[in-house]
Amino acid sequence: MKLKQISVFLENKKGHLLEVLNVLSKAKINIRALSIADTSDFGILRLILPDPDKAAKILSQNKITVKETEVIAVGVSDKPGGLAEALQALNSANLNLEYMYAFVAKSKEKAVVVFRTENINAGIKALKKAGIPMLKAEEIYRI
Amino acid sequence: MFWQQDLETIDRKRLEEVQTGRLQDTVQRIWDNVPFYRDRINSAGTKPEDIKSVSDIKKLPFTSREDLLKNYPFGLVAVPRESIVRVHTSSGTTGKPKAIFFTKNDIDRGAELISRCLVMTGMRKNDVLQNMMTYGLFTGALVMHYGAEKVGVLVVPSGPGNTDRQIALMQDFKTTAIHITPSYALYLSNVFIRKGIDPRKDLNLKRAYLGAEPYSEETRKKIEEFFGIDVFNSYGLSEMNGPGVAFECQEKNGMHLWEDNFLLEIIDPATGEQVSDGERGEMVLTSLCREGMPIIRYRTRDLASVMPGKCPCGRTHRRITRITGRTDDMFIVKGVNIFPQQIENVLMGIKGVAQNYLIVLESLDHMTVQVEIEKELFDGNVTHLVNLQNAITEKLKNEILVKPKVELHEPGSLPASEGKAQRVIDNRTL
The missing domain is CATH 3.30.2130.10 (VC0802-like)
Structure with missing residues (x-):
């Protein structure tokens, strides 16, 4: 019923989303679903992935701001x-x-x-x- | 405890006599040995014999930063070249340095003042001081180093940067005190968090001496809390020896300025008139004991005020407030005078705002404040971030009367500084 979603803070700078996706790709983590909520200044990327804990850890290690929700x-x-x-x-x-x-x-x-x-x-x-x-x-x- | 109790608790009347004698001596020496000063004092219509008391300081001309640049390198030296044993330079933002020359006695005196400062804060022989200021032409590290050695402290001359090594040194030598810039202290705290080190448990730190950059009371509290230490405010400038000009005692309420070595005036920067204790203005300092390169009525461009009243610690040297800005840090947006300190004060008081920030001036009417948010605050909800952004904008507007554009940034994403932090980026083409 409950599942974990990973949120990533994306400040408005060139290539930021790509950087996040590259980290996941390198770690061979497949994305099940994603959505982006944005304002003119920043966005939040929401991801559903098979192993959210692992993904959150890897993203954090790459200095990406994540939160599991x-x-x-x-x-x-x-x-x-x-x-x-x-x-x-x-x-x-x-x-x-x-x-x-x-x-x-x-x-x-x-x-x-x-x-x-x-x-x-x-x-x-x-x-x-x-x-x-x-x-x-x-x-x-x-x- | 005191390092030189008789001098630190000297009677104010006696202090004034000492100051008068030293001021007369200083003026005579520059009159005799520095043609630049002789001309200047002469054009002010003053002769050395006109200085009969400290209040006669007003008869002397100011010395500006430009005067030091103009006289670079040897123009203000007051002793024969062979008496000079060290030079420090201070990089002006303009590119050309200011050179400050020290005799052997000048170095000893500078160290003596640092010894007073360190002992005043509780440092003893068995302490270990990791000196994370830049060694070299900058006075910050060396002057502190000599003073700490005089006290008998074990000094770890690490210099700044190389954060991993700093941490290893702190652990291996059981460092009890650090001398560090506020921005590097904040940077270190982020590294500790990332590495999972809890300085309260994993280190032996008791105190930190923060100087070289202005910082706010909120920043002090953040650092004290994170490291579990006492943070002491330190004030100095190369033109007056470097660190040790004024320092906080254990009351942590204002910095005692060593008035037997420096004559302190606070002036209105616009008129040059002295203001009373308690009023904010530009600090003007006269070296009273300096041999190599005496400087009179130096316009520091640092804004502070004298704190009226006696300090419970017993020292009679007056206290100055923390530096609340520099006359040349000030920038103008929409016709309003703004000091970066005002912005820092607001930011550090908001929950969810991390330590790093950057002020970007876009045009005469627009400024952007880039703020790092704390990781904990990020919960994946856009509304919460927008609320924070609005709250910061509103609070800044209340303080500086101009509405800035506020940008939220990831923790650790703004340029981190291992030396002096640059907080204002001026992109304006005027």
């Missing part, structure tokens, strides 16, 4: 209204969504949506109650 992965049926259903569940429970991003899992019929709610445990509870299927960390890492 817990997020929720939801399997959303690939049909109209699939995502709305999940959001409705959070909304009914009065939970704020800090951010979300989606990616399509290759071998599955479902889209995977990553949620970060203010309170992770409350988020999981609300989704469970609404019968929204959540994915285990191992399932995501294995995709």
Whole structure:
């Protein structure tokens, strides 16, 4: 249900994103999903990877500012209204969504949506109650 | 404990007599031996015999940094060449150096003042001082070195830089005190964090002497807390021996300026008039004992004030505040006078801001303040960072009255300094 996401602070300078990706590539770490949140001055790169602890360690060693954060992965049926259903569940429970991003899992019929709610445990509870299927960390890492 | 108790606690009236005698002697010597000063004093309408008390100092002309540059190299030397045993130079920002000459006695006196300073802060023979200032033409390291040896301290003359070796030396020789620039101390603390060394547990450090650059009270607290030590503020300038001109006692509340060796005035930099104790102005210093190259009424360009009142430590030499800026550090944005110290004070008081920062002047109306954020603060949430950025902008604007552009940078990404930190980058083409 909960899985670890790695956030990387990207200051606005040329080649910075490439540098981060190169570190991961050298360490033979494959990226499952990524999203970037940015302002005009800096960005935050969010990554889902098979071994987040190892990746965080390697990035830190390369003097890259990283943070591991817990997020929720939801399997959303690939049909109209699939995502709305999940959001409705959070909304009914009065939970704020800090951010979300989606990616399509290759071998599955479902889209995977990553949620970060203010309170992770409350988020999981609300989704469970609404019968929204959540994915285990191992399932995501294995995709 | 005192190094020279009688001199350090000298009665103020007696001190003034000593100062008067030494001032008269200094003026006579430069009148006799330095044509530049003879002309200057003469044009001010003054003769050596007009100096009857310390207040007559006002009858003497100022000496500026430009005067030292103009007279480079030997123009202000007051003794025969063979009496000079050492030269130090101080690099001006203009490129041309200032040369300062020392006789054997000048070196001994400089060391004596450092001994007073070190013993005043609690240093004893069994201490180990790692001297991380630059050895060489710069006075910072050598003057401290001689003074520490006089006390009987074991000196590790490491010089700055080569951080891994510094750490090994500190561990191997059980260093108890360091003499270091504030920016290098901050840099060291980052290296310790990275290497997982806890100076409180893994080292024997008790005190640090910080000088050569202005720094804020918040920076002192950060360093004290991180290293688990007492940080003492040190003030000096090559033109007046180097370190040891003024130093903090264990009260850590202002630096005692050794007034038997230096005559202190604080003036309004615009008018040249003396201001009263407690008022901020430019420090003007006259060497009272210097043989090789006496300097009178030197415009230090350092801004400070005299702290009124007696110090509980018993020393009668007046205390100056930390240097709150330099008249030539000041820059103007949107017509407002700004000192880098003001910006540092604000930044060091904000949680989440790391030690390194850079002020970039883009135009007459725009400045950027680049700030490193602390690693712990980064939680992957953009909103939190934007809030921090806004908070910094707002607090800076309240202090300097100009709204800067604030950029957040990764910890360790701004140019780190192992020597004097450069905090202001001026990209303006005026």
